[in-house]
Amino acid sequence: MTVQLRRDDLHASVSDPESASMNFLNEVAARFPDAISLAAGRPYDGFHSTDDLERYLRGYLAHLEALGLDDEQRQRRLLQYGRTNGYLGALIARMLLVDEGIEVPEQAVMVTSGCQEAMVIALRGLCARPGDVVLAVEPCYVGLTGAARLLGVEVVPVPESADGLDPDTVPAVAAAVRASGRRPRALYLVPNFANPSGASMPVAARRRLLDVAAEQDLLILEDDPYGLFGLGDEPRPTLKALDTGQRVLYLGSFAKSCFPGARVGFLVADQTVVDAAGRRTLLADELSAVKSLLTVNTSPVAQAVVGGFLVEAGCSVRAAGKAKTAFYRGNLRALLAALETSFGDDARVRWNTPAGGFFAVLDVPLTVDEAMLETSGREYGVLWTPMSFFYAPGSGGGRRSIRLSCSALPPERVGEGVRRLAELVRDRAEPR
Amino acid sequence: MTVQLRRDDLHASVSDPESASMNFLNEVAARFPDAISLAAGRPYDGFHSTDDLERYLRGYLAHLEALGLDDEQRQRRLLQYGRTNGYLGALIARMLLVDEGIEVPEQAVMVTSGCQEAMVIALRGLCARPGDVVLAVEPCYVGLTGAARLLGVEVVPVPESADGLDPDTVPAVAAAVRASGRRPRALYLVPNFANPSGASMPVAARRRLLDVAAEQDLLILEDDPYGLFGLGDEPRPTLKALDTGQRVLYLGSFAKSCFPGARVGFLVADQTVVDAAGRRTLLADELSAVKSLLTVNTSPVAQAVVGGFLVEAGCSVRAAGKAKTAFYRGNLRALLAALETSFGDDARVRWNTPAGGFFAVLDVPLTVDEAMLETSGREYGVLWTPMSFFYAPGSGGGRRSIRLSCSALPPERVGEGVRRLAELVRDRAEPR
Structure with a gap:
């Protein structure tokens, strides 16, 4: 008799909701490889090579x-x-x-x-x-x-x-x-x-x-x-x-x-x-x-x-990291500028202005859940992270907010990513 | 006010008895660097160099x-x-x-x-x-x-x-x-x-x-x-x-x-x-x-x-590992031969004959606790591991048994280590 384990007999950390969220993100990214990812918070690839090892x-x-x-x-x-x-x-x-x-x-x-x-x-x-x-x-x-x-x-x-x-x-x-x-x-x-x-x-x-x-x-x-x-x-x-x-x-x-x-x-x-x-x-x-x-x-x-x-x-x-710092500064500035360009005239949309780092938060007039992320990847060619992933499950926090990351992209892609996101928001905004 | 933490306010794994035992072993090894270690279960150093990396x-x-x-x-x-x-x-x-x-x-x-x-x-x-x-x-x-x-x-x-x-x-x-x-x-x-x-x-x-x-x-x-x-x-x-x-x-x-x-x-x-x-x-x-x-x-x-x-x-x-296998075989054979030479005539001492690996167990007519290990390092120049370390704390298991390891030593040191251990056993055996 071959063993068959029940998933609910495994430890709760196996079904960790955050892990599930991150898996979902990775899956969506894999399904829409041509989408611009404003979701990935990883560092940019261009600073090191295997020769460095x-x-x-x-x-x-x-x-x-x-x-x-x-x-x-x-x-x-x-x-x-x-x-x-x-x-x-x-x-x-x-x-x-x-x-x-x-x-x-x-x-x-x-x-x-x-x-x-x-x-x-x-x-x-x-x-x-x-x-x-x-x-x-x-x-x-x-x-x-x-x-x-x-x-x-x-x-x-x-x-x-x-x-x-x-x-x-x-x-x-x-x-x-x-x-x-x-x-x-x-x-x-x-x-x-x-x-x-x-x-x-x-x-x-x-x-x-x-x-x-x-x-x-x-x-x-x-x-x-x-x-x-x-x-x-x-x-x-x-x-x-x-x-x-x-x-x-x-x-x-x-x-x-x-x-x-x-x-x-x-x-x-x-x-x-x-x-x-x-x-x-x-x-x-x-x-x-x-x-x-x-x-x-x-x-x-x-x-x-x-x-x-x-x-x-x-x-x-x-x-030693001045080149890295300059790169990430450039990308964050590009992100903030693109947000101004794409959303500056839309009073329903707001975002914060971080003083550094890899991330900014955009508040949008629609519910941004996993289904909307999939739509975004498939129809608009842009990925992002629902802020709800970062709140206690069931709390309802972050339902209409998006985390935008600009760390992993070549700088010239950041603006295009935000432009695509603006299309999604324009098309999918919920009536007030 | 500077923080002062109480040790019994930290998690039980901090005071893990096995960790404490292993720390004790390492301390004893550091204090008696010239002792022959029949305690260390690590692999022999001679098989790889940093060039391999x-x-x-x-x-x-x-x-x-x-x-x-x-x-x-x-x-x-x-x-x-x-x-x-x-x-x-x-x-x-x-x-x-x-x-x-x-x-x-x-x-x-x-x-x-x-x-x-x-x-x-x-x-x-x-x-x-x-x-x-x-x-x-x-x-x-x-x-x-x-x-x-x-x-x-x-x-x-x-x-x-x-x-x-x-x-x-x-x-x-x-x-x-x-x-x-x-x-x-x-x-x-x-x-x-x-x-x-x-x-x-x-x-x-x-x-x-x-x-x-x-x-x-x-x-x-x-x-x-x-x-x-x-x-x-x-x-x-x-x-x-x-x-x-x-x-x-x-x-x-x-x-x-x-x-x-x-x-x-x-x-x-x-x-x-x-x-x-x-x-x-x-x-x-x-x-x-x-x-x-x-x-x-x-x-x-x-x-x-x-x-x-x-x-x-x-x-x-x-x-690919034939040289390693040959080395460890040689050391284990040297250990078993040395046990026979040093203890073959002593009916109070028994040991097992493993079919391979890094370890053997020696039963001795004395209590082999941390104090005895310290004595062994200081006065006899040989280290080993009390088998009690591998039983549930307080169970009393392994009190008169020693784990001998032969993996980390150059083969010519194994016999000398056992000879020194035999001196300890001869001197410290408890009356029947």
């Missing part, structure tokens, strides 16, 4: 040699099992200092198999008991809500404003959680050019949020994949750079600054942990037990590639 | 070119986000057919960030509800029990015999689980040269286990990292090769056949899943949602390295 590997090996590792040690470093928290702590700590003014010891850095694993590890370590929940800005990056579902951790939404998360909305949400007997452990957000909304927090609000977190005894999970890509050069301090009380765990990615195929991210956890005997350790070291149970350690081969990239960049991805 | 990368790129991928497609394959279940399905399915006689479609293969992630994904997908438990052979590989603890899945031990897991012990354990209102979902074991015991199941017992699994409606999680390294050349069918009813999920590793630094493993899940509407899918495809929430996908750079290795090996790691 060998150069980075050699650069990292030369770096290890300069540090005094002999042949055998270098070989072991790349090919053998290795340190659970990885080998890039010093280079990443240097990068954070140079680029962001974040000062943390290298021991506080854990290298992860992409930023997604960093989220899983942070949530797993911090949410210890059934009533431990994580607060998260809504609309929210699906990787965070998915990681929580995988672990059975409840996510409580905190609504975002046009200026990103408003710190003064946090206490009431935390109080309601506590009143129900649960414990809010941490608050997740993307302060710079958020995915999906594009919103950013003003500096004053960042400082205020750190105060609120201290008052509410919350840790902050700061996710910052887009911080490099501001439209202007003005400094934009991360929460972690402002964090004098070690409230912030910082989630980092090299997917946009280097390339996604390395699958290397990191977690900064410089908090002190005290055990019953008074022994003090670093949170990053405690969380290494979780990391070892998930993936043992991040591929040292992948770490070497990113290590070589960092060495070549002199540990400043800001300085 | 570039050769494998080029080999995989040439393979992709032969498959018809142009420059741009090859670049995207290695550097961009990629398919959740990875790109090595066809090469791995071919390897499984050639080397193991396992016939599965390439779509049933998920590439994972090491075998550890495959365990987490399988457990997470299958154990859907609080009462869903996994049965596992005891003594058990700590990666499995740790993965279960991370997910809050209970592990119910099934005691191992000298011939590995005895299928006829399973029904009573499963019945007891059911009687307590829980549901046994799967049974984990290592049928070939188990870690830690070295035991192997006879072929007849393998067939019987598949029948028992069908009777008890259990899935089997077959972990097979050591199958290549039998002392003899006789065929030793995996459970998956014998599995006509799709009862078996097969967990694979390239850490020993290729090298650990790639951190590439895989999961074979060819089971059919049916949803409420009668739609049929492959379990591997369903589990991809879990994989995407853990690590998005396995580093395509790391996959390319292993892909190049497989292409170079003609998809037969058995044929």
